[in-house]
Amino acid sequence: MRLLAPAKINLHLRVGSPRADGFHPLVTWMCTVSLFDELYLEESQSVVGWSLTSNHADLACDQSNLVLKAAILLETAAGRKWEKRRPPGGVAALHKRIPIGAGLGGGSSDGARMLLGLNRLWDAGLSAEELSPLAAQLGSDVPFFLFGPSNICRGRGEIVAPIAKPAVRWAILILPSQAIATPGVYKRLDLLNDWSVNKPRSDDENNEPRLREPDWTNWTLLPAQQLLTMLVNDLEPPAFDVAPELAYLRDTAEQVIQRVVRMSGSGSTLFSLFDQLPEAQAAAKEIKENLSVGAQVVELAPDINDDLNKT
Numbered sequence: 001m002r003l004l005a006p007a008k009i010n011l012h013l014r015v016g017s018p019r020a021d022g023f024h025p026l027v028t029w030m031c032t033v034s035l036f037d038e039l040y041l042e043e044s045q046s047v048v049g050w051s052l053t054s055n056h057a058d059l060a061c062d063q064s065n066l067v068l069k070a071a072i073l074l075e076t077a078a079g080r081k082w083e084k085r086r087p088p089g090g091v092a093a094l095h096k097r098i099p100i101g102a103g104l105g106g107g108s109s110d111g112a113r114m115l116l117g118l119n120r121l122w123d124a125g126l127s128a129e130e131l132s133p134l135a136a137q138l139g140s141d142v143p144f145f146l147f148g149p150s151n152i153c154r155g156r157g158e159i160v161a162p163i164a165k166p167a168v169r170w171a172i173l174i175l176p177s178q179a180i181a182t183p184g185v186y187k188r189l190d191l192l193n194d195w196s197v198n199k200p201r202s203d204d205e206n207n208e209p210r211l212r213e214p215d216w217t218n219w220t221l222l223p224a225q226q227l228l229t230m231l232v233n234d235l236e237p238p239a240f241d242v243a244p245e246l247a248y249l250r251d252t253a254e255q256v257i258q259r260v261v262r263m264s265g266s267g268s269t270l271f272s273l274f275d276q277l278p279e280a281q282a283a284a285k286e287i288k289e290n291l292s293v294g295a296q297v298v299e300l301a302p303d304i305n306d307d308l309n310k311t
Helices: 066-082 106-121 128-138 142-147 182-193 216-221 224-230 236-242 244-257 277-291
Strands: 002-015 026-044 050-054 089-095 150-154 159-162 170-175 270-274 294-299
Touching (some): 002 106, 002 142, 066 089, 106 128, 142 150, 142 159, 170 244, 170 277, 182 236
Parallel strands (some): 050 089
Antiparallel strands (some): 026 089, 026 150
């Protein structure tokens, strides 16, 4: 089975002060983009469990990888269907194209696609809603990838509600070489805001000004330049504090392409939006030529044509 695992960008990301459990409540509009990892699954009746190979030398292929974690979770959750018989094991081969530590959700997408793929291979018959609690155990972003391509995510990110695809169709991803560790960005967020992670919250997080939501329906209809002026990412200040060179890249990129540039997730990927493909292609060319950094044109909320979506 051939599976395509899409990257995502956080078009808009607001983050509240820590809850009593230490997690930050958030509201984010996430959208898939046409940058894909490829995952190939080959079952074997003679193999117990799943193994993982990858083309990426720095990627852990042990049970710390979300692909294998997903297989273990699904086998446990759906095991009653097979009574005492184990479902077939096999080999998963992962071809990475989504940069690691770039705020694009590659690992989360891989884990979600593994859940969906094995659910189909094993004829487990679980809906996306039934798979969602398993996905949430893998990570806060993972449930989004079960639903896609455009969703508002709340809570820690695990509460997913569909929203229309944006009218804006194209984006450029600006891809600096450095990765940024998400925990470090959140730690700096707490320091910059003087929040006490250990102090239990007594107020209603829904009353936090940062978490008050806009008119999403109207936002989905906006053209690129107007939508860009509305978008916020609360993780930009701490990420730019951790990596000042990323702040410099954002500022210079905005000067080069003469439009707003935002950061996805906790970084390090930056993006901007475009209504027309030639505009996006020209901007990507300008970024690469003037800033000597990777830039890639992607489609927002693309169709996914893999074996999972064959009718």
